[in-house]
Amino acid sequence: MEYIIEMLNMRKEFSGIVANDDLTLQVKPGEIHALLGENGAGKSTLMSILFGLYQPDRGTITVRGREVKVNNPNVANALGIGMVHQHFKLVHNFTVTENIILGMEPVKGGRIDIRTSAQRIAEISKQYHLSVVPEAIIEDISVGMQQRVEILKMLYRDAEILIFDEPTAVLTPHETLELMGIMKKMTAVGKTIVLITHKLKEIKAVADRCTIIRKGKTVATLDVASTTEEKMAELMVGRKVNFKLEKKPANPGGEVLRIEDLNVKDQRGVNLLKNINLSVRSGEIMGVAGVDGNGQSQLIEAITGLRKITSGRMLLKDKDISNLTVRQRNETGVGHVPEDRHKRGLVLDFTLKDNLILETYYREPFSFFGILQKDAIDSHAEVLIREFDVRSGQGGQTLARSMSGGNQQKAIIAREVDRSPELLVVAQPTRGLDVGAVEYIHKRLLEERDKGRTILMFSLELDEILNMSDRIAVMYEGEIVGIVNASETDENQLGLMMAGAGERSLHG
Numbered sequence: 001m002e003y004i005i006e007m008l009n010m011r012k013e014f015s016g017i018v019a020n021d022d023l024t025l026q027v028k029p030g031e032i033h034a035l036l037g038e039n040g041a042g043k044s045t046l047m048s049i050l051f052g053l054y055q056p057d058r059g060t061i062t063v064r065g066r067e068v069k070v071n072n073p074n075v076a077n078a079l080g081i082g083m084v085h086q087h088f089k090l091v092h093n094f095t096v097t098e099n100i101i102l103g104m105e106p107v108k109g110g111r112i113d114i115r116t117s118a119q120r121i122a123e124i125s126k127q128y129h130l131s132v133v134p135e136a137i138i139e140d141i142s143v144g145m146q147q148r149v150e151i152l153k154m155l156y157r158d159a160e161i162l163i164f165d166e167p168t169a170v171l172t173p174h175e176t177l178e179l180m181g182i183m184k185k186m187t188a189v190g191k192t193i194v195l196i197t198h199k200l201k202e203i204k205a206v207a208d209r210c211t212i213i214r215k216g217k218t219v220a221t222l223d224v225a226s227t228t229e230e231k232m233a234e235l236m237v238g239r240k241v242n243f244k245l246e247k248k249p250a251n252p253g254g255e256v257l258r259i260e261d262l263n264v265k266d267q268r269g270v271n272l273l274k275n276i277n278l279s280v281r282s283g284e285i286m287g288v289a290g291v292d293g294n295g296q297s298q299l300i301e302a303i304t305g306l307r308k309i310t311s312g313r314m315l316l317k318d319k320d321i322s323n324l325t326v327r328q329r330n331e332t333g334v335g336h337v338p339e340d341r342h343k344r345g346l347v348l349d350f351t352l353k354d355n356l357i358l359e360t361y362y363r364e365p366f367s368f369f370g371i372l373q374k375d376a377i378d379s380h381a382e383v384l385i386r387e388f389d390v391r392s393g394q395g396g397q398t399l400a401r402s403m404s405g406g407n408q409q410k411a412i413i414a415r416e417v418d419r420s421p422e423l424l425v426v427a428q429p430t431r432g433l434d435v436g437a438v439e440y441i442h443k444r445l446l447e448e449r450d451k452g453r454t455i456l457m458f459s460l461e462l463d464e465i466l467n468m469s470d471r472i473a474v475m476y477e478g479e480i481v482g483i484v485n486a487s488e489t490d491e492n493q494l495g496l497m498m499a500g501a502g503e504r505s506l507h508g
Contacts, residue, residue, distance in 0.1 A: 003029075003062070003065075004028065004063065004064055004160075004161060004192050005027040005050065005061075005063055006025070006027075006060075006062040007025040007026075007046065007050060007059065008024050008060050008061075009023075009058065010023045010046060010058075010061075011023075011058045011059055012046075012049060012054060012056050012057055013057055015393075016393075019042045019216055020056070020059075021215070021216035021217050022059075023042065023046055023059075023213065023216065023218050024218050025046065025211055025218070026221070027161075027194060028192075028208075029190075030187055030190055030191070031192060031193075032184075032187055032193045032207045033193065033208065033209050034194075034197060034207035034209070034210040034224070035194060035196045035197070035210075035211055035213065036200075036210050036211070036236055037212060037214060037236055037434070038198065038214070038236060038406070038434040038436050038437070039198070039405050039433060040391060041213045041215060041216065041236075043165075044165055044166075044196060046213070047194065050070065051073055052070040052071060052072045052073045052075050053072075053073065063079050077159070080158065081160075081163070082153070082154025082157060082161070082163065083154070083162075083163040084147065084151055084163070084164050084165065084167060085165050086166040086167075086169060086432075087342075088147065088149075090150070091138065092139040093139060094137070095134065095135055095138070096121070096132055096134050096136050096141075096149050096152075097121055097134040097135070099149055099153065100117070100121055100152050100156050101114075104157070117134075118135070121134045121152060122134055124152060124155050124156060128151075128185050128186065129182065129185065130151065132145065132148050132149060132152060142175075144171050144175035147171070147175075147179070148182075161191070161193075161194070162193050163193075164183075164193065164195050166197060166198075166432060167179060167195070168199060168202060169405075169432035176202070183195070183206055195207060198236070198435065200232055200435065201229070203224055203232065204229060208223070208224060208225075209221060209222065209223055210222050210224050210227075212232065214235070214236060219235050219236075233435045236434065236436070241435050241439060242439060245442060245467050245468070247467075247468075248450065250285070251283050251450075252282065252283045252284040253283050254282055255279050255281050256280055256281060256316065256317055257278070257279070257316055257423050258314070259278040259279075259303075259312070259313075259314050260312055260314075260315075261275050261276075261277060261313075262275070262276035262277075262299075262313075263275060263276075263309065263311045264298050264299075264307060264308075264309050264310055272295055273299060273478050274477075275312075275479065276299065277480070278480060280423070280456055282452050282454050283450070283452045283453070283454070284449065284454065284470040284471065285449050285455040285468055285469050285470050286455070286470070286471050286472075286473060287457050287458075287465040287466075287468060287471070287473070287486065288456065288458045288459075288465075289459070289472055289473070289474050289475070289497075290474060290476060290498055291460075292460055294476050294477055294478065295475050295478035296427075296458050296475055297339065297427075299458075299475070300336075300338075300425060300458060302314070303334070303423075303425055303456070304326065304329065305321075305324060305328075305329045305334075306344075309322060316332055316333060316423060317422060319332060333422030333423060334422070334425065335416040335417070335423065335424040335425065336416065336425045337409075337413055337424070337425070338412075339427035339428040339458070341405070341408050341409055345408070346411070346412065348399070348400050349400070349401060350399070351397050351399060351400070352381060352385070352392055352399075353377050353380070353381035353397070354377070355400050356381050356384055356418075357415075358415065359415070359419065361377075366380070384411075384414040385414075387414065388417075388444070389410065389440065390410045391404075391407050392407060405433065406432075406436075406437035409430070409437065413441060413445075417444065417448060420453070422453075423454045423455075424448065424454065424455045424456070425456050426445065426455060426456070426458070427457075427458045428459055428460065429457065429459065429464075430461070430464060431460075442467070446468070449470075457469065462491050462494060462495070465494070466494070470485070470486055471483055471484070472484050472485075472486050472489065472494065474497040476498060476500045481497055481500065482497050484497075
């Protein structure tokens with residue numbers, strides 16, 4: 001048997017939009033097979049068909065040489081196919097064990113036998129070095145740990161073929177390395193993995209072969225070892241991708257944001273931010289680096305008005321904004337691209353055109369004496385969709401929920417940049433995006449910088465921080481431990497500072 005999975009000539013259409021157009025995927029047993037494509041190329045749709053969440057309009061699926069009809073996920077589970085979704089499907093107030101056994105609870109003497117399940121989960125966890133505590137409550141554990149629970153859910157059900165949908169989109173660099181190690185352990189004992197991703201570095205690090213999809217069609221299947229990241233990117237996007245940013249030297253002007261002795265405590269009085277001092281000028285990108293959980297989120301929330309500060313002050317062009325509401329800060333000139341686009345960036349059940357006026361709907365021309373002006377809202381959406389290349393099935397009428405991650409992100413950036421704020425606070429601007437979308441968003445942010453805007457950019461991607469920033473502030477345990485010029489530092493020095501060691505130099 002050469003292939004464990006064959007999906008031949010798959011077609012899937014959603015209300016006039018062809019997501020999969022005569023796609024073919026062939027996966028060998030025991031390999032890590034990457035599925036690479038831009039946001040919205042049809043990767044997740046294809047895997048959702050294999051897992052039984054969607055039914056194909058046509059095409060055949062063969063598992064272990066036998067043609068099958070996967071009518072629902074229970075059929076997939078019975079065939080030994082499991083899937084870790086990009087947005088986890090866990091019950092937050094249940095324990096790890098309760099989540100894993102949900103739907104196939106073992107019963108002993110008329111009661112659910114949690115103890116035996118927990119023992120088996122602990123054994124599987126140990127075998128694959130997953131280090132999961134069976135008794136922990138889901139909402140108390142990190143995102144990386146929640147993902148391991150999803151992996152355990154599949155292994156507990158004896159899955160032999162494991163589908164990972166964008167597994168590193170929510171992970172820190174360290175958790176990503178750990179996940180790659182777990183994947184290699186799985187294939188070493190005979191499991192087969194299909195990895196949906198658009199991170200070329202990760203494909204080079206773990207995958208054996210790679211199938212590239214563009215606009216719903218199969219472009220190529222390659223041996224990863226004998227190809228380059230540049231070649232894969234070109235096949236994926238359909239043109240040469242510029243990995244090196246064309247970046248002019250910054251021409252910073254006067255100070256726009258000044259933070260003085262900023263302190264933030266949580267409800268229990270624990271210090272989250274300690275004596276933060278920062279000055280950012282017009283025409284520069286100030287990057288903020290740090291391992292996840294070192295106060296970056298709290299600093300973003302303090303600046304944008306989502307979290308009350310304990311002491312200190314923040315000045316925007318000499319105006320004290322420390323105690324202004326979110327709307328007042330917006331009107332004073334603060335723009336915000338949030339780190340969680342679903343929770344804070346968009347109203348998912350609103351249309352794209354309504355999401356594009358979330359901060360300006362009460363002003364003319366969008367509102368007149370409290371009545372929304374449909375024509376003005378429609379034409380505004382058309383302009384931004386065209387200018388920022390937001391791809392959506394039904395234009396401004398598209399529900400935000402149905403758009404791919406990259407296009408959701410472009411929509412948020414379009415909304416914020418269009419307001420021309422004095423200060424643009426950008427958090428994880430390219431999280432989970434493909435190389436084409438990353439290239440576009442970086443270009444737009446640099447254009448804003450060159451127009452004299454002030455950008456404060458928070459990112460967990462060191463490459464992004466080094467390439468985009470003019471100066472870099474490093475956070476460790478709620479403090480800024482150093483500010484360095486991007487042109488005079490490297491990953492090594494930043495890594496040491498992020499770990500609380502290394503040279504601490506303060507410029508500005």
